Amino acid sequence: xxxxxxxxxxYSELFKILEELGGPQAVEAFWRTLSDExxxxxxxxxxxxxxxxxxxxxxxxxxxEAADFTMSLDLDEGVFRIDMHxxxxxxRLLDCPQxxxxxxxxxxxxxxxxxLLEPLGYSYTIDLSQCHEAKCRIxxxxxxxx
Amino acid sequence: xxxxxxxxxxxxxxxxxxxxxxxHGALSCGIDYLDVHFGREAVVRYLHRFARSYYAPLIQEIGxxxxxxxxxxxxxxxxxxxxxxxxxxxxxxxxxxxxxxxAVSHMRRKGYRVARLxxxxxxxxxxxxxxxxxxxxxxxxxxxxxxxxxxxxxxxxLR
Numbered sequence: 004x005x006x007x008x009x010x011x012x013x014y015s016e017l018f019k020i021l022e023e024l025g026g027p028q029a030v031e032a033f034w035r036t037l038s039d040e041x042x043x044x045x046x047x048x049x050x051x052x053x054x055x056x057x058x059x060x061x062x063x064x065x066x067x068e069a070a071d072f073t074m075s076l077d078l079d080e081g082v083f084r085i086d087m088h089x090x091x092x093x094x095r096l097l098d099c100p101q102x103x104x105x106x107x108x109x110x111x112x113x114x115x116x117x118x119l120l121e122p123l124g125y126s127y128t129i130d131l132s133q134c135h136e137a138k139c140r141i142x143x144x145x146x147x148x149x
Numbered sequence: 150x151x152x153x154x155x156x157x158x159x160x161x162x163x164x165x166x167x168x169x170x171x172x173h174g175a176l177s178c179g180i181d182y183l184d185v186h187f188g189r190e191a192v193v194r195y196l197h198r199f200a201r202s203y204y205a206p207l208i209q210e211i212g213x214x215x216x217x218x219x220x221x222x223x224x225x226x227x228x229x230x231x232x233x234x235x236x237x238x239x240x241x242x243x244x245x246x247x248x249x250x251x252a253v254s255h256m257r258r259k260g261y262r263v264a265r266l267x268x269x270x271x272x273x274x275x276x277x278x279x280x281x282x283x284x285x286x287x288x289x290x291x292x293x294x295x296x297x298x299x300x301x302x303x304x305x306x307l308r
Contacts (some may be wrong), residue, residue, distance in 0.1 A: 004252055004296075005270045006226040009203065010172035016199040017179045024187050033182050040262070041178050044171075062158065067169040071162045078154040089162060101205045 011092045018105035027107075034111050038118040045116075049123055057083040057143050068092070081145030093137040109134040116141070168229070173252040174261030181264040192266050193273050200277035212282040216243040219284065219302055227251065243302040250296020257295075268293060275300060 005013055021029045048056030058076045065072055071089035076082075096104035109131050117127045120143060130140040183191045201208070210218040220236055223245050227234045230251035237244040252270070256263050268291045275286035283306060289299040 004226060004230070004232075004247075004250055005176065005274060006230055007170050007172040007252070008167060008229060010169075010176055012203045013176060013199050014172075014179070016202070017183070017195060020191065020195045020198065021183070024191060029186070033179065036182055037175060037178050041175050043260075058156065064169065064171070066160060066165050067167075067171075069162045069165040069167040070160065072158075072160055074158040076156045091162060091167060099203070101202055 011095045012099055012102045014092075015096055015102065015105045015108050018108065018111070022105075030105075030107070031114060034114040035118055037111075038115045042115065042119050046119055046123070049120065049125075054078060054081065054083045054125075054143065054145060061085060081147075083143040085141040087137075087139045087141070090134075090137040090139060093134060097137060109139065112139070112141070116143075170230070170251075170255045171259065171261075173255050174259065176252075176270070177256060177261060177264040177267055180266055180269070181262065184264065184266050189266060192269055196269050196273040197277045200274045201280070204274075204278055208278055208280075208282060211278060211284060215282075215284060215304060216302060219243055219278070222278075241304050245298075245300040245302075247296065247298045247300070250298065253294075253296030263293070268296075268298075271296075271298060271300065275302075 018030050021033055025032075045056075045060045048060040050056070052059060054076060055078070058074070061074060065074065065085070068091045070087065070091050073086045073088070075084045093104075093109060096102060096108065113129045113131070116129075120127045124146050126144045126146050128142045133139065180192055183195055207218065207222055216238065220238060220243055223234065223236065227247070232251040233248040235246040237246070250271070253263055253267065268288070271291065272288040275288065279286040279302065283304060285303045285305050287301045287303070289301050291298045
């Protein structure tokens with residue numbers, strides 16, 4: 004058994020072998036599949052509760068992942084935000100000398116959630132400019148219909 | 150909190166224990182994807198490569214200390230995941246009996262699909278851990294539905 008605490012390096016290595024076997028498009032195709040098949044609980048939360056569903060979903064996952072973060076929700080403005088001060092996944096990869104992280108590792112968080120949230124009527128942006136320091140910012144906004 | 154229009158949550162890493170069992174579902178999805186698109190060989194190659202690189206420090210320990218190092222590894226990971234195990238040890242053998250794989254149990258409970266080749270996370274990984282260490286890994290029994298298993302490790306010089 005691979006314990007869940009060892010999942011992140013296994014995940015990064017999976018991206019590497021997918022790229023080796025099918026190029027970068029195979030990695031992105033897998034991320035779309037993962038979004039469709041694995042993130043059903045996020046989809047359920049958002050379909051039921053809108054932006055409050057984002058709060059509900061990430062309240063559980065980020066705490067279980069022992070992340071260092073500030074999460075905010077402003078229902079008046081229609082904005083949900085995660086400021087990741089130290090991403091536990093990226094930090095694990097950076098701290099693991101025997102594993103070279105997949106170079107585009109952090110992009111999975113862009114594709115996975117965008118793929119799910121945009122068709123539900125939300126804009127999704129992620130600032131990965133500091134991801135080499137395990138920091139990023141995710142913003143989900145309600146899209147106002149014209 | 151319900152009904153408030155503005156909320157903020159601040160957490161530090163030290164506020165929580167790192168244990169996100171849903172990751173088992175993501176790993177299962179990845180194994181299934183590799184299996185469907187690239188075949189069983191790709192799954193085995195992937196898990197073997199991962200285990201040989203990520204567990205390199207453990208593999209070195211097994212090479213130096215043999216079965217006790219493996220025993221400590223299994224005690225640690227099954228305790229962490231809340232798995233019920235029995236470890237039988239002798240100078241020549243280590244037998245690990247797992248009542249139900251905690252990863253499979255979690256996925257069944259949460260409704261995640263368990264990959265056809267999920268047992269390779271036990272079989273291939275164990276073989277990779279033991280390769281070149283003087284210990285032989287054998288998956289004696291594995292129940293795909295529950296992950297119940299019997300895993301045996303034998304000192305090669307005594308076979």
